[in-house]
Amino acid sequence: MRVIELDEILTVLDESAALAAVASGFQRHARGEAEVPPPMHLAFADPPGDCHVKAAAVAGEEVFVLKLASSFSGNCAHGMAANNGFMAVVSAKTGELLALLHDRGQLTDLRTAMAGAIAAHAIAGSRRDTLGVVGTGTQARLQAKWIARHLGCKSVLIWGRHTGRAAALAADLGAQAVVLEELCARADIIATTTPATEPLLTAPMLRPGARIVAVGADSPGKRELDVEILTRARIVVDSRAQCVDHGEAGWAVRAGLVDAASLVELGALLAAPIAFRDEETVVADLTGVAIQDLEIAKSVWKRLTGE
Amino acid sequence: MRVIELDEILTVLDESAALAAVASGFQRHARGEAEVPPPMHLAFADPPGDCHVKAAAVAGEEVFVLKLASSFSGNCAHGMAANNGFMAVVSAKTGELLALLHDRGQLTDLRTAMAGAIAAHAIAGSRRDTLGVVGTGTQARLQAKWIARHLGCKSVLIWGRHTGRAAALAADLGAQAVVLEELCARADIIATTTPATEPLLTAPMLRPGARIVAVGADSPGKRELDVEILTRARIVVDSRAQCVDHGEAGWAVRAGLVDAASLVELGALLAAPIAFRDEETVVADLTGVAIQDLEIAKSVWKRLTGE
Numbered sequence: 001m002r003v004i005e006l007d008e009i010l011t012v013l014d015e016s017a018a019l020a021a022v023a024s025g026f027q028r029h030a031r032g033e034a035e036v037p038p039p040m041h042l043a044f045a046d047p048p049g050d051c052h053v054k055a056a057a058v059a060g061e062e063v064f065v066l067k068l069a070s071s072f073s074g075n076c077a078h079g080m081a082a083n084n085g086f087m088a089v090v091s092a093k094t095g096e097l098l099a100l101l102h103d104r105g106q107l108t109d110l111r112t113a114m115a116g117a118i119a120a121h122a123i124a125g126s127r128r129d130t131l132g133v134v135g136t137g138t139q140a141r142l143q144a145k146w147i148a149r150h151l152g153c154k155s156v157l158i159w160g161r162h163t164g165r166a167a168a169l170a171a172d173l174g175a176q177a178v179v180l181e182e183l184c185a186r187a188d189i190i191a192t193t194t195p196a197t198e199p200l201l202t203a204p205m206l207r208p209g210a211r212i213v214a215v216g217a218d219s220p221g222k223r224e225l226d227v228e229i230l231t232r233a234r235i236v237v238d239s240r241a242q243c244v245d246h247g248e249a250g251w252a253v254r255a256g257l258v259d260a261a262s263l264v265e266l267g268a269l270l271a272a273p274i275a276f277r278d279e280e281t282v283v284a285d286l287t288g289v290a291i292q293d294l295e296i297a298k299s300v301w302k303r304l305t306g307e
Numbered sequence: 308m309r310v311i312e313l314d315e316i317l318t319v320l321d322e323s324a325a326l327a328a329v330a331s332g333f334q335r336h337a338r339g340e341a342e343v344p345p346p347m348h349l350a351f352a353d354p355p356g357d358c359h360v361k362a363a364a365v366a367g368e369e370v371f372v373l374k375l376a377s378s379f380s381g382n383c384a385h386g387m388a389a390n391n392g393f394m395a396v397v398s399a400k401t402g403e404l405l406a407l408l409h410d411r412g413q414l415t416d417l418r419t420a421m422a423g424a425i426a427a428h429a430i431a432g433s434r435r436d437t438l439g440v441v442g443t444g445t446q447a448r449l450q451a452k453w454i455a456r457h458l459g460c461k462s463v464l465i466w467g468r469h470t471g472r473a474a475a476l477a478a479d480l481g482a483q484a485v486v487l488e489e490l491c492a493r494a495d496i497i498a499t500t501t502p503a504t505e506p507l508l509t510a511p512m513l514r515p516g517a518r519i520v521a522v523g524a525d526s527p528g529k530r531e532l533d534v535e536i537l538t539r540a541r542i543v544v545d546s547r548a549q550c551v552d553h554g555e556a557g558w559a560v561r562a563g564l565v566d567a568a569s570l571v572e573l574g575a576l577l578a579a580p581i582a583f584r585d586e587e588t589v590v591a592d593l594t595g596v597a598i599q600d601l602e603i604a605k606s607v608w609k610r611l612t613g614e
Contacts, residue, residue: 001310001409003308003310003407035349035350037347037348037349037360038345038347040344040345040347040360040362041344042342042344042362042364042371043342044364044399044400045366046367047400049399049400049401049402051371051397051402053344053347053360053362053373055347055349055360057349057351059352060353064349064358066360066373066375068373068395068397068404070397070402071402072400072401072402075401075402078401080401080403083402084401084402084403084404085402085404086395086404088375088393090358090375090377092351092356093351093354093356093379094356094379094382094385094387094391095356095358095377095378095379095382095390095391095392095412096387096391097375097391097392097393097409100310100407102308102404105402
């Protein structure tokens with residue numbers, strides 16, 4: 001059994017290969033080829049934190065992956081990153097633990113950003129010049145980088161509840177910090193990345209044909225989009241089961257306003273692209289699926305074993 | 308982060324302290340103090356294998372535990388143990404991975420045996436002389452050792468589908484290999500430990516006042532006891548939710564023959580012992596609960612850190 005620490009993981013990771021692997025993983029997931037048990041959530045009160053456990057296996061493959069990702073916001077006060085975790089690469093032939101990728105949550109952060117870029121590309125259509133990023137945390141920074149790079153955006157707008165943090169992130173990224181209304185009015189595509197539990201974006205704020213990649217709602221209680229946005233939009237989901245359970249789409253489905261059968265899985269969209277009409281609002285609801293963990297961990301493992 | 312290999316785990320483990328911790332863990336679980344998400348199962352076809360993932364946290368504690376336990380029966384043909392796995396000890400304050408207990412499934416085996424001994428003690432009543440063990444695998448050996456020691460049994464009977472293996476295990480344990488009917492007729496308490504998917508024990512085989520500890524049924528599809536045994540018995544469960552979902556009790560509950568509300572959780576029984584009538588049949592249905600993993604892993608972790 002090998003323990004691979006973060007610096008080695010980042011050294012060997014081939015980002016382009018991992019992005020392609022995550023995209024093809026979504027297609028396998030949508031075809032029902034992956035075994036993805038419902039994820040586990042653990043919540044902590046003192047100090048506040050939460051933890052997600054996900055596992056995925058694909059029939060016939062040599063390995064499967066179990067991952068733990070945690071977030072304790074209070075860590076920052078002690079000079080530690082909020083996010084942490086690991087991915088275990090396990091033999092699907094013998095059950096042996098082959099490698100512990102001690103990624104401290106960074107592979108989870110990366111595969112989440114990759115999913116955002118893949119989804120943005122699949123729903124963007126022709127208007128890709130301006131990206132708006134809602135939030136100032138790890139995913140705000142990563143989605144800004146990955147979506148802008150993958151779509152070739154020309155400018156990035158940032159909004160955050162803390163204006164100081166938004167200004168700092170904008171300066172870092174060569175982006176512009178703006179108020180939320182301006183962001184919604186100007187952006188061709190919007191990535192929402194906050195842990196909000198009340199909607200931040202409402203339907204009247206959006207321009208016709210808005211494209212939104214929502215990555216904040218990853219556990220019960222979280223939401224960034226008013227339900228009126230969802231009832232009017234075409235909705236793409238990374239996992240129908242998970243998004244109905246705890247994604248943005250779930251709020252609309254549970255209220256009886258959206259039919260779960262109308263949700264299009266991202267993997268199916270990648271396999272058979274849809275030409276969305278310019279004036280259509282399209283939301284990609286991403287809760288994070290274990291197939292992404294499996295693919296990025298396998299991508300690292302293959303490089304380590306020289307496959 | 309420390310990686311603790313199996314030999315060190317077994318060296319530092321204090322079995323008596325761990326047994327007491329598991330018993331008190333059951334009481335915490337029954338009081339609702341533990342956060343125990345539904346476990347994950349992954350099944351593999353080629354070669355056949357399965358994998359359980361469990362996690363538990365108790366509010367206020369320093370650590371929580373995520374464990375993976377797998378079983379690939381074909382491993383034995385390659386000179387490897389069928390069971391494998393690890394337990395991750397994670398800070399409940401920061402999310403940091405503190406220790407990887409690379410127990411290769413043996414802490415899972417042990418805590419399962421401890422639960423059997425705890426349950427047997429709680430349901431045995433006064434007749435404890437003869438223990439009957441159904442099965443010849445890892446849990447047959449461990450339940451024989453732990454129940455016999457914890458109850459002070461004077462003799463142990465073994466039955467297995469493979470008579471050669473039953474004879475070998477009996478010789479190893481100083482026990483007696485018998486046919487199943489004789490085992491049921493003579494044993495004061497019976498431990499069933501097989502991966503059967505059809506009932507092995509039927510109501511007419513049992514003598515009045517039979518006491519059964521059933522540990523085989525730990526995932527959907529498995530069962531060792533005919534439903535008629537369950538409809539006539541008092542049923543103790545390690546976890547009501549898990550046993551209704553995939554334990555022995557679940558077969559009777561799903562058939563509408565037993566009310567889930569009548570199932571007594573083992574932790575509640577430990578807190579308020581019941582004086583079962585001599586002629587009463589009592590079944591302890593043990594699916595394995597993450598609180599057991601948390602307690603045995605904490606027990607090892609405390610010894611390593613000198614707490």
